[in-house]
Amino acid sequence: MKIHILPLQTHGDDRGSLIALEEGKNIPFPVKRVYYMFNTGEGVRRGYHAHKTLKQVAIAVRGSCRFLLDDGREKIDITLDNPCQGLLIESFIWREMYDFSPDCVLMVLADQLYEEGDYVRDYAQFMDMVGQ
Template sequence: MQIKLLPLQTHGDERGSLIALEQDKNIPFEIKRVYYLFNTGSNVRRGFHAHKNLTQVVIAVRGSCRFLLDDGKEKITLLLDNPAQGLLIDSCIWREMYDFSEDCVLMVLANHLYDESDYLRNYDEFLNLYGK
């Protein structure tokens, strides 16, 4: 499965902490789009899609949530709860996010601009393309 947890170097002192995100350094692609999710209820599930070409890095800059990631052959779940760690999700990976903490803020960096035609929103169609 084409996912990876990326360590993000934290700089700080008694004044606080800072993490710099730099394309082609700690973010392994050219950053074309940044967005964030917040105020998501703990009983809400989001995502329910895959991308044909898009690669993303997701960072829980505050709080936590769980991810279900599926490449059509294998499913894994993981907790994203560390602002000094990014989750690299390559294309062709089905994703669902759930179990959001009340204070969760997820920031997403993407290597392409928004393009609705890049989305696979039907799980059966996703499995037909990428499943066993």
């Protein structure tokens, strides 16, 4: 499956910790868009889509959430709960995010600006597109 956990190097001392996100170093694409989700209600599931070309790195900056990822052949479930790790999600991966902790802040870096035409929002259509 076209996903990877990216280690994010932490720098810190007795004052606290810092992680720098840098294109070409720990982020494997040019960053064109950054957004984050917070105050997600209990029991809410988000996502329910895939992207035709977009690549993303998701980071649980605070708290935790779970991802259900599906490439049409394999499904995996990953918990993001460490701000020192990023989840790289390539194109044509169906994603659903759920089980958000009350304090979760999920930040996403994307290699493209928002483009509605890049989204596949129907699971049956997604399965047709990946040949399943």
